[in-house]
Amino acid sequence: MSAKFERAEIWRNRFLILPSMLLLATFVIYPACFAVYTSLTNESLTGPAALNPRFVGLDNYTKLFTDGNFWRSLAITFWFVLFSAIIGQLVLGLASAMLLRRRFALRPLVNAVILMPNAVPEVVAAMMWASMLASGEYGTLNNIVAWFGVEPQRWLTSFPLTMIIVVNIWRGIGFAMILMTSGLSSISEELYEAARMDGANPRQVFRRITLPLLVPTLFLYLLVSTVSTIAIFGLVFALTRGGPAGATELIGIYIYNQSFNAYQLGYGSAVAVVVLTFSLFIGMLYVRALKVDV
Amino acid sequence: MAQVRETTTAAVTRYGLLLLISIYCIMPFLWLLVAALDPNAGLFLKIPDSVSFNSFFRVFFEEDGMLWLTNSLIVCGGATVLVLVLAGFGGYALSRTRAWWKRPFLYGIILIRVIPPTALIVPLYKIMLTCNQAIAGVVRPIAGPEYYRQVMRIFGFIDGYFGLILLLATMQLPLALWIMKTFFDTVSREYEEAAIMDGATFNQRLRRVLVPLAMPGLAAAGLFAFIAAWGDFLFPLTFISSPELRMLPIGIYSAFLRANQIDYGLLAAIAVIYTAPAIIAFALARRFLVQTFGGGLKG
Numbered sequence: 235m236s237a238k239f240e241r242a243e244i245w246r247n248r249f250l251i252l253p254s255m256l257l258l259a260t261f262v263i264y265p266a267c268f269a270v271y272t273s274l275t276n277e278s279l280t281g282p283a284a285l286n287p288r289f290v291g292l293d294n295y296t297k298l299f300t301d302g303n304f305w306r307s308l309a310i311t312f313w314f315v316l317f318s319a320i321i322g323q324l325v326l327g328l329a330s331a332m333l334l335r336r337r338f339a340l341r342p343l344v345n346a347v348i349l350m351p352n353a354v355p356e357v358v359a360a361m362m363w364a365s366m367l368a369s370g371e372y373g374t375l376n377n378i379v380a381w382f383g384v385e386p387q388r389w390l391t392s393f394p395l396t397m398i399i400v401v402n403i404w405r406g407i408g409f410a411m412i413l414m415t416s417g418l419s420s421i422s423e424e425l426y427e428a429a430r431m432d433g434a435n436p437r438q439v440f441r442r443i444t445l446p447l448l449v450p451t452l453f454l455y456l457l458v459s460t461v462s463t464i465a466i467f468g469l470v471f472a473l474t475r476g477g478p479a480g481a482t483e484l485i486g487i488y489i490y491n492q493s494f495n496a497y498q499l500g501y502g503s504a505v506a507v508v509v510l511t512f513s514l515f516i517g518m519l520y521v522r523a524l525k526v527d528v
Numbered sequence: 529m530a531q532v533r534e535t536t537t538a539a540v541t542r543y544g545l546l547l548l549i550s551i552y553c554i555m556p557f558l559w560l561l562v563a564a565l566d567p568n569a570g571l572f573l574k575i576p577d578s579v580s581f582n583s584f585f586r587v588f589f590e591e592d593g594m595l596w597l598t599n600s601l602i603v604c605g606g607a608t609v610l611v612l613v614l615a616g617f618g619g620y621a622l623s624r625t626r627a628w629w630k631r632p633f634l635y636g637i638i639l640i641r642v643i644p645p646t647a648l649i650v651p652l653y654k655i656m657l658t659c660n661q662a663i664a665g666v667v668r669p670i671a672g673p674e675y676y677r678q679v680m681r682i683f684g685f686i687d688g689y690f691g692l693i694l695l696l697a698t699m700q701l702p703l704a705l706w707i708m709k710t711f712f713d714t715v716s717r718e719y720e721e722a723a724i725m726d727g728a729t730f731n732q733r734l735r736r737v738l739v740p741l742a743m744p745g746l747a748a749a750g751l752f753a754f755i756a757a758w759g760d761f762l763f764p765l766t767f768i769s770s771p772e773l774r775m776l777p778i779g780i781y782s783a784f785l786r787a788n789q790i791d792y793g794l795l796a797a798i799a800v801i802y803t804a805p806a807i808i809a810f811a812l813a814r815r816f817l818v819q820t821f822g823g824g825l826k827g
Binding site: 243244246247248250251253254255257258260261262263264265266268269272326329330333334336344346347348349350351352353354355356357358359360361362363364365366368370372373374377404407408409412461464465467468471472485486487489490493494499502503506507509510513514516517518520521524 | 534542545546549550552553554555556557558559560563571572573574614615617618620621622624625627633635636638639640641642643644645646647648649650651652653654655694695697698699701702705730755758759760761762765766776777780781784795799802803806807809810811814817
């Protein structure tokens with residue numbers, strides 16, 4: 235094709251991608267850089283600093299290091315990610331995927347049931363769990379544990395972190411199951427056949443064949459679920475708003491509360507920058523692990 | 529493959545475990561469905577004395593539910609359409625170009641996907657505020673004081689449809705661009721080249737060749753964009769404050785907060801109506817889910 239035509243193509247491609255680039259630059263790249271700048275000022279929504287924010291250097295970051303609430307929020311986020319995404323969703327998702335490998339009549343139904351929680355909007359999920367975990371002897375969970383002779387509990391007050399972990403595991407089993415199913419389906423049936431011939435028991439098959447060959451899928455799952463679990467806001471906010479007394483204040487909720495309830499924009503931004511850096515770090519690992527071919 | 533026969537113990541363990549997991553997954557839904565049909569619903573799960581669809585009718589005729597639904601449909605519909613247009617063209621360009629910016633842009637997209645929206649919320653608020661003032665400066669002299677509020681409700685960035693649509697669309701763009709780019713990679717250039725040989729202009733190629741070919745990709749990109757925008761809680765919470773613009777998630781959330789005067793039946797009915805499109809879209813998008821894992825992260 236002619237050189238003129240090719241030049242026209244090049245310009246057209248630039249023109250077609252431009253609106254997307256502009257939007258991403260305005261609403262993602264610029265705010266990310268702006269957060270770094272704001273974190274170096276004492277900007278706030280109230281008080282004298284609201285009118286003319288001052289450049290305070292790394293003050294917000296030094297404050298961060300000595301702020302017990304920040305460390306508590308970080309710890310809560312860590313346990314939340316560890317127990318809900320890395321352990322709970324993964325174990326139950328992998329178990330479901332393996333148990334559902336065998337075909338039986340109700341398999342599509344079970345599959346749909348396990349995926350349902352993933353499809354529900356966050357607010358509705360929070361509402362349903364508010365009813366599940368309601369205190370008093372009529373709460374659904376209290377009714378269930380009563381069969382085992384357990385006294386009625388105030389679930390969200392007595393075990394707040396455990397409960398949001400239970401809620402988040404519930405929400406994520408389906409996603410883990412889908413990925414594990416696709417990982418499992420790439421393992422050749424012949425390997426299992428051969429292992430069975432050699433008289434391997436199911437546990438050995440799992441340890442020596444399934445697990446090693448699943449490692450790439452597991453690794454990608456861990457990266458993806460870590461960043462997406464750190465980003466969780468609505469599900470927990472709608473259920474507890476970070477309470478009681480900050481016991482479920484995940485890092486995202488902490489940023490929100492610091493910025494819009496305590497009005498400390500500068501300080502909130504410093505927390506945001508920490509989260510941003512960590513997420514981007516995992517994102518880099520992800521890009522490398524995928525070896526994306528573009 | 530022929531299935532190996534299972535021992536009884538293995539079968540009991542398998543179905544027992546699956547039953548437990550299923551109960552865990554389905555249990556919370558029970559209350560929502562029962563409460564939506566129970567005229568005297570409360571926060572607790574109970575067998576209703578009578579069943580009626582009254583709550584569902586009331587959502588449409590009496591309460592704010594209809595308003596919330598309309599607002600959600602406008603904003604999420606608008607965002608989805610915008611994503612489709614931008615990602616359709618952008619994905620095409622990304623797939624066909626050999627320019628230097630292609631690789632950095634695609635890596636950039638993946639990195640953007642890992643940024644938690646909460647980390648951007650403060651600077652975003654300030655940017656939206658600035659845009660809002662700029663729009664207000666234009667709208668005020670044109671619309672005059674009596675229509676100023678109405679016009680701002682549509683074009684405003686804070687407490688307005690337009691800003692929220694742009695923002696929600698931008699957040700879904702990276703995944704959609706990725707999906708469309710990978711999709712166009714699989715569409716052979718030959719169709720297009722044949723059209724070029726026949727002397728078709730870009731517009732004709734677009735209408736006759738590219739859009740029909742791109743339909744499956746657009747379906748996947750549109751479904752994921754809609755699901756994410758429909759379920760989003762943080763942005764409507766932060767950028768919408770007037771009751772007239774309230775969307776479903778915030779309407780439900782704030783109604784649920786008024787602890788002692790909640791009409792649980794009505795609220796459950798609204799929640800069911802809110803959940804239905806999400807579940808339908810998810811069911812349709814399910815088969816694309818694994819493919820997006822490659823580059824777009826959790827859909």
